[in-house]
Amino acid sequence: MFYELYLRSFCDGNGDGIGDFIGAERKLDYLANLGIEGIWLLPILHSPSYHGYSVIDFFSVNPIYGTLKDLRNFLASAHKLDLKVILDLPMNHTSPNHEWFLKALNGEKPYRDWYLFLKDEQWLKARRHWDGEQVWTNYSGQWVYTLFGPGSPDLNYESSSLWQQMKEVLTFWLSVGFDGFRFDAAKHIFDFSLEKGICEYQHSRNIAFWKEMTAHCRSISPNSIFVSEVWDDAQIVDLYSAIFGIGFNFPLAEDLKTSVATRDPELLVKSLRTDLNRSFRSKRSYESGVFLTNHDMSRLVSVMDGDEKLSLLAMSVLLSLPGVPFFYYGEELGMEGVYNTYFNEEQLEPFLWFENGYGPGQTEWKALGKNHPHSGRSLEAQKAVDGSYFERFRAILEFRKNNSWLRLATMRGLKRRENLVILRVVGESRSAYIYHNLGKRRVALEDVSNLQIINGSLGRYRGKRYLGGFSSAIEVTE
Numbered sequence: 483m484f485y486e487l488y489l490r491s492f493c494d495g496n497g498d499g500i501g502d503f504i505g506a507e508r509k510l511d512y513l514a515n516l517g518i519e520g521i522w523l524l525p526i527l528h529s530p531s532y533h534g535y536s537v538i539d540f541f542s543v544n545p546i547y548g549t550l551k552d553l554r555n556f557l558a559s560a561h562k563l564d565l566k567v568i569l570d571l572p573m574n575h576t577s578p579n580h581e582w583f584l585k586a587l588n589g590e591k592p593y594r595d596w597y598l599f600l601k602d603e604q605w606l607k608a609r610r611h612w613d614g615e616q617v618w619t620n621y622s623g624q625w626v627y628t629l630f631g632p633g634s635p636d637l638n639y640e641s642s643s644l645w646q647q648m649k650e651v652l653t654f655w656l657s658v659g660f661d662g663f664r665f666d667a668a669k670h671i672f673d674f675s676l677e678k679g680i681c682e683y684q685h686s687r688n689i690a691f692w693k694e695m696t697a698h699c700r701s702i703s704p705n706s707i708f709v710s711e712v713w714d715d716a717q718i719v720d721l722y723s724a725i726f727g728i729g730f731n732f733p734l735a736e737d738l739k740t741s742v743a744t745r746d747p748e749l750l751v752k753s754l755r756t757d758l759n760r761s762f763r764s765k766r767s768y769e770s771g772v773f774l775t776n777h778d779m780s781r782l783v784s785v786m787d788g789d790e791k792l793s794l795l796a797m798s799v800l801l802s803l804p805g806v807p808f809f810y811y812g813e814e815l816g817m818e819g820v821y822n823t824y825f826n827e828e829q830l831e832p833f834l835w836f837e838n839g840y841g842p843g844q845t846e847w848k849a850l851g852k853n854h855p856h857s858g859r860s861l862e863a864q865k866a867v868d869g870s871y872f873e874r875f876r877a878i879l880e881f882r883k884n885n886s887w888l889r890l891a892t893m894r895g896l897k898r899r900e901n902l903v904i905l906r907v908v909g910e911s912r913s914a915y916i917y918h919n920l921g922k923r924r925v926a927l928e929d930v931s932n933l934q935i936i937n938g939s940l941g942r943y944r945g946k947r948y949l950g951g952f953s954s955a956i957e958v959t960e
């Protein structure tokens with residue numbers, strides 16, 4: 483299980499209200515106790531932006547997070563607890579304040595070739611693949627390709643010297659002690675056709691690029707972990723995941739949430755068959771990075787319209803599946819937040835350690851718009867209450883921790899009986915039936931033994947076992 487960590491909002495180690503390496507290091511025990519095995523660290527490279535995806539120096543950390551030494555200490559402490567740490571590396575673009583870009587604007591070589599300058603007025607008509615936004619920005623009279631907006635001009639990988647430069651970047655961060663990378667925007671390396679002057683993914687060129695980058699990393703650190711961020715349909719996700727070893731399963735994330743939110747067991751069955759189709763085969767070339775939410779999405783409780791039972795059901799379905807699960811910081815508290823493309827702040831609020839919003843390590847760099855003090859949401863408050871959201875969420879994590887064999891298990895069967903969805907999962911040393919009740923009412927389970935609750939309730943009535951509404955249970959058969 484991986485924890486997606488937004489450092490700025492996590493834990494403040496030096497009292498400036500901004501989360502940092504020193505603060506996060508102090509909370510590693512907390513993460514290890516949750517049963518986390520790895521941390522996906524959202525971008526921490528030197529960047530002017532709050533999200534960190536527009537880098538101004540690929541060889542230094544953002545000073546607000548501490549020094550390189552602080553980072554090394556953080557990594558060493560994580561490793562002592564057997565936690566892997568992967569770095570989110572945005573290699574598709576830079577900040578317009580990056581020295582490379584400033585030199586490129588000046589016409590200096592090789593930097594001029596490292597960005598895409600307009601060569602044909604017709605290219606200005608190009609529109610972004612998924613939402614029709616314009617993709618060219620005028621910087622003091624020069625048009626540059628900027629897929630993600632004016633704050634992040636795209637790097638142009640037509641230039642071979644840039645490939646070399648990026649290999650040096652990878653070497654550097656591996657030498658600092660990272661266990662691998664979450665490669666941002668992996669399908670965007672080549673996404674503009676110079677021939678046609680339009681936005682068009684060139685998947686085979688992207689794949690060739692990533693093959694070379696990952697091979698480079700493996701030549702330094704053979705066990706490097708790579709996770710690809712390819713937000714697309716299942717067959718495209720597949721294509722890239724095979725290179726990286728782990729690929730985020732975006733289609734599954736959406737379908738899983740929708741099926742639980744709309745209480746639609748049929749949709750759940752259908753989406754597991756399609757979005758996890760590889761998990762039905764015993765030989766797979768990669769693992770699915772299964773998740774429900776991330777920093778680009780609304781938080782789970784908000785998606786479920788505040789219904790905690792549904793959020794926990796979605797989580798227990800997720801953690802019963804083969805693959806490598808990821809979850810976003812604060813989801814264990816049931817933090818709220820709705821994603822908005824133009825004001826994407828709500829889903830990255832400070833982690834609420836203390837009920838009154840103050841205390842050692844509490845970050846305060848931004849206002850709490852959704853997750854208020856004195857709302858009972860804080861870790862402090864929830865730890866003091868039996869049956870809190872945190873406690874129930876933690877129990878689901880505990881289930882996964884005790885059933886880590888599920889990661890490499892094969893799905894051997896999937897069926898539905900009214901609101902009940904039954905999964906047959908077979909691992910090397912164990913196998914199980916897993917039951918999820920997507921309905922409000924309890925359902926009888928026939929011929930079961932050795933049942934354990936994952937989430938919700940289990941009961942017995944006149945000799946029959948019942949699974950409560952919005953509940954999940956596992957029956958280990960071997």
Ligand code: ACG
Pocket residue numbers: 533535536572612630631633634666667668711713714715732733736777778826
């Ligand atoms: C990553 C990061 C994100 C970051 C950037 C840029 C990239 O996680 O935080 O932005 O460094 C696209 C890209 C992703 C990108 C997201 C935000 N995420 O592909 O790499 O945008 C469609 C498109 C997707 C698109 C998605 C969301 O196909 O390409 O993702 O919409 O907009 C079905 C379809 C599927 C479709 C979905 C949703 O599932 O199958 O194709 O996806 O529906 O409609 C950060 C900041 C930005 C800043 C930037 C520089 O957040 O504000 O501008 O950095």
